[in-house]
Amino acid sequence: MKPKKKIVLAYSGGLDTSIILKWLQENYNAEVICYTADIGQKIDRKKITSNAKKFGVKKIIIQDLKDKFVKDYVYPMIRGHAIYEGFYLLGTSIARPLIAKNQIKIAKKFKAYAVSHGATGKGNDQIRFELGYHYFGPKIKVIAPWRIWNLKSRTDLINYAKKHKIEIPKDKKGAPPFSVDDNLFHTSTEGKVLENPRNSAPEFIFQRTNSPEKAPSKPSFVTINFKKGDPFAINGKKMSPSKLLEKLNNIAGKNGIGRVDLVENRFIGIKSRGVYETPGGTLLIHAQRAIESVTLDKETMHKKDQIMPRYAELIYNGYWYSKERSNLQKVVDLKKSKVNGSVKLKLYKGNIITESRRTNSLAYSMKKVSFEENKSFKKSSVERFINYHKKRLRS
DSSP, X not given: OOOOEEEEEEOOSSHHHHHHHHHHHHHOSEEEEEEEEESSSOOOHHHHHHHHHHTTOOOEEEEEOHHHHIIIIIHHHHHTTOOBTTTBOOTTTTTHHHHHHHHHHHHHHTTOSEEEOOOOTTSSHHHHHHHHHHHHXXXXXXXXXXXXXXXXXXXXXXXXXXXXXXXXXXXXXXXXXXXXXXXXXXXXXXXGGGXXXXXXXXXXXXXXXXXXXXXXXXXXXXXXXXXXXXXXXXXXXXXXXXXXXXXXXXXXXHTTOOEEEEEEEOTTSOEEEXXXXXXHHHHHHHHHHHHHHTTSOHHHHXXXXXXXXXXXXXXXXXXXXXXXXXXXXXXXXXXXXXXXXXXXXXXXXXXEEEEEEEOOOSSSOHHXXXXXXXXXXXXXXXXXXXXXXXXXXXX
């Protein structure tokens, strides 16, 4: 008997991907392999396994990628100060390339002819997944159910789930859930009441941050230690990348830090509203800029600021593996070896205050900046400097 073809599904064990799993089985004469990348999202391994087994799935792969996610994806992005449209720290965007890469690895290992994802037909994630698939497995077929099935709405999905006895989770108010994506770096919430930008976000949707009003009435202090451009310790205690980010998430979330309510421009051309929580990441990007302010020269810092909007847009659009993003990363990292030291932050009711910056770098000179007279800075040359720029002003 000829063996069945195989499809590798990016599977979370939740409602959407459980429906997709059943739909693939109904519409393709193929064995479905369920693949879950553990990148720090709330994950119940037993539930993922049991949900997949209900559909007769034989291969269920759950891969721990937390440290790799933070070290090789989040940290480079933080070094680039990447913020999309002024607010979004790209928590979902940066996760998809890693998932796609490893999903293709699984597909090649088991000789699958296709991969599948649960991204909707109006969203950005379908592009991010599929650009990653193409980069690592251009000959592997992509099945995107949301673009081809007859289920046209959330209501259709719920009815399909009821028909096939698929468990329908509830939100804290007892209704079908918001659209939620989470990983170690962030949580995003979309849909339902949030679709109307006139509506304020209900407090119960927030999962990892206190409201500033309910944050502690006393400030917290945290010191982030950097070596060669990346954080490696908190308060002097060395930690793995994932443990470090987890620790910062807890500290920042408790203090009401990291919330963003954003109407963004999607890559495909429509606007959407999302509520994002990125507590630890907000601390990291604040501390990164603080330590660079005393370790990097002006030209390097300003060059990074100039390229950041394009760098962030490439990540948002799914171009993590592109040559352009790689080339910009080289600019970002040109002098990262000089970024060493520590930054102490004060956290209070949603606010981040830089308390101190410590480094052995000579980029910041107390002698030059001092208001006391000294020979380290020649003020007589300033007049020539100004005259030069007067001429440029009219050229």
